[in-house]
Amino acid sequence: MKDLLVVQEQYQEYPYPLRYPEDENKRLISTIGDCLAALNHYLYCGKEDFKSGFRVLVAGGGTGDASTFLGEQLKNTNAEIIYLDFSKASMEIAQKRAEVRGLKNITWIHDSILNIPKLALGKFDFINCCGVLHHLASPDEGLKILNDSLSMRGGMHLMIYAKYGREGVYQIQNLMRLINSNVHNKTQEIINCKALLGSLPDTNWFKKSKELYHDHAEDGGLYDLLLHKQDRAYSIPEMYEFVNNAGLHFVEFSMLESLLLLESKNYIRNSELLLKVKNKDVINQQAIYELITGKITKHEFFVSIKQETVASIADLDNIPYFYYNTSYIPKHAYDYIENNKLVAGMNVNFSFNIAQRCNINLLLCMSEYTKYIFKNMIDGTKSLQEIFDAIRQELNRDLSDELLINEAKIALTPFFEAGILFLRHKSIAPYIDYAAEKL
Numbered sequence: 001m002k003d004l005l006v007v008q009e010q011y012q013e014y015p016y017p018l019r020y021p022e023d024e025n026k027r028l029i030s031t032i033g034d035c036l037a038a039l040n041h042y043l044y045c046g047k048e049d050f051k052s053g054f055r056v057l058v059a060g061g062g063t064g065d066a067s068t069f070l071g072e073q074l075k076n077t078n079a080e081i082i083y084l085d086f087s088k089a090s091m092e093i094a095q096k097r098a099e100v101r102g103l104k105n106i107t108w109i110h111d112s113i114l115n116i117p118k119l120a121l122g123k124f125d126f127i128n129c130c131g132v133l134h135h136l137a138s139p140d141e142g143l144k145i146l147n148d149s150l151s152m153r154g155g156m157h158l159m160i161y162a163k164y165g166r167e168g169v170y171q172i173q174n175l176m177r178l179i180n181s182n183v184h185n186k187t188q189e190i191i192n193c194k195a196l197l198g199s200l201p202d203t204n205w206f207k208k209s210k211e212l213y214h215d216h217a218e219d220g221g222l223y224d225l226l227l228h229k230q231d232r233a234y235s236i237p238e239m240y241e242f243v244n245n246a247g248l249h250f251v252e253f254s255m256l257e258s259l260l261l262l263e264s265k266n267y268i269r270n271s272e273l274l275l276k277v278k279n280k281d282v283i284n285q286q287a288i289y290e291l292i293t294g295k296i297t298k299h300e301f302f303v304s305i306k307q308e309t310v311a312s313i314a315d316l317d318n319i320p321y322f323y324y325n326t327s328y329i330p331k332h333a334y335d336y337i338e339n340n341k342l343v344a345g346m347n348v349n350f351s352f353n354i355a356q357r358c359n360i361n362l363l364l365c366m367s368e369y370t371k372y373i374f375k376n377m378i379d380g381t382k383s384l385q386e387i388f389d390a391i392r393q394e395l396n397r398d399l400s401d402e403l404l405i406n407e408a409k410i411a412l413t414p415f416f417e418a419g420i421l422f423l424r425h426k427s428i429a430p431y432i433d434y435a436a437e438k439l
């Protein structure tokens with residue numbers, strides 16, 4: 001209980017992340033983990049229209065990034081969003097942000113996650129809980145409470161800290177505990193921490209890895225990162241154990257950066273060693289890549305009550321579309337194949353930029369039909385059935401659906417694995433590309 005109060009007091013005094021409600025007039029902060037296009041693809045088999053009483057809980061909603069983004073996307077539906085946080089100061093900022101945007105679809109609850117069982121909030125189809133569970137005395141208890149609040153088709157987007165990328169952070173937290181052992185005033189703790197940071201030698205682990213941590217220029221960010229009193233982190237195997245112990249199913253990482261960092265080809269150049277690693281199960285492979293990169297600072301991912309919640313390429317009523325810059329990637333892939341005269345059997349590296357921030361390098365696996373698959377994806381509105389029919393017509397060949405499904409899997413799997421290609425059922429309208437507006 002004491003731990004809980006200490007954490008509550010911190011976020012009451014220093015709402016985090018720092019947000020100014022008036023900024024809602026000039027930009028919308030979007031996160032892929034709360035983006036309806038991603039939720040539909042990863043959690044609802046591509047078939048959720050979010051229009052039939054969809055219920056959302058933002059647990060530990062902070063200064064309102066998720067409630068604002070979800071509120072904005074769901075504003076023309078009858079969906080209900082419940083925001084809950086035990087920091088009143090944070091909640092007031094989140095409320096003002098919603099007010100600036102004119103959002104009326106959010107219910108505000110000032111309370112602790114631990115009290116959810118007593119609040120009779122009902123069941124939720126989606127729960128966002130980012131950067132919160134690792135601050136509870138028992139993250140397992142917190143996750144169990146959230147799990148018990150999910151509807152039968154429910155899923156969550158979670159963010160918990162990652163262990164190895166934060167090594168330097170925990171060393172400073174330990175250091176500051178020693179330095180501040182007799183200090184009980186946050187302002188003084190911060191003054192001491194700033195003085196320390198200004199005099200760290202280059203050998204210090206935090207200083208050496210400083211490009212991994214951005215958000216500590218202002219006092220709240222500094223306190224959250226380096227002076228937190230309750231904060232733990234998970235390696236990838238520990239993260240899976242955490243999810244499994246709660247009886248949930250891990251669906252997929254949501255962060256583009258993690259998905260790319262966990263790609264084997266980035267690290268192991270020796271083909272014999274790479275083969276040995278690739279023979280290990282997925283969790284062990286990811287554990288190996290996490291240790292090799294050393295730079296994953298958080299795990300952001302989807303979990304679900306049900307298994308097999310990801311939209312399938314075998315369902316021909318699904319439309320494959322690139323979430324970021326919808327027509328740019330398939331057009332670029334098509335032109336690349338044409339210009340380089342790529343033919344079946346060739347596997348080539350294919351690079352492109354997305355969302356003005358990320359360079360992606362994938363293996364383009366060529367078959368006879370790869371070019372035609374991309375060509376028919378350019379407008380982002382054709383279902384797989386329509387794409388296959390167009391290919392049959394253009395080539396005037398009697399190709400079976402099974403063959404084309406297999407071809408589409410070969411061509412598109414690297415893009416699905418990179419988290420940039422989604423599926424939606426043909427009954428679902430296209431989504432806005434909010435990433436284009438990302439800060």
Ligand SMILES: C[S@@+](CC[C@H](N)C(=O)[O-])C[C@H]1O[C@@H](n2cnc3c(N)ncnc32)[C@H](O)[C@@H]1O
Nearest residue numbers: 011060061062085086087090112113130131132
């Ligand atoms: C690091 S902030 C993250 C805020 C937000 N989820 C985000 O990603 O921007 C952690 C938030 O969790 C809230 N929090 C921590 N423990 C909580 C608990 N037991 N019950 C409710 N809120 C809690 C804090 O008040 C704080 O606003």
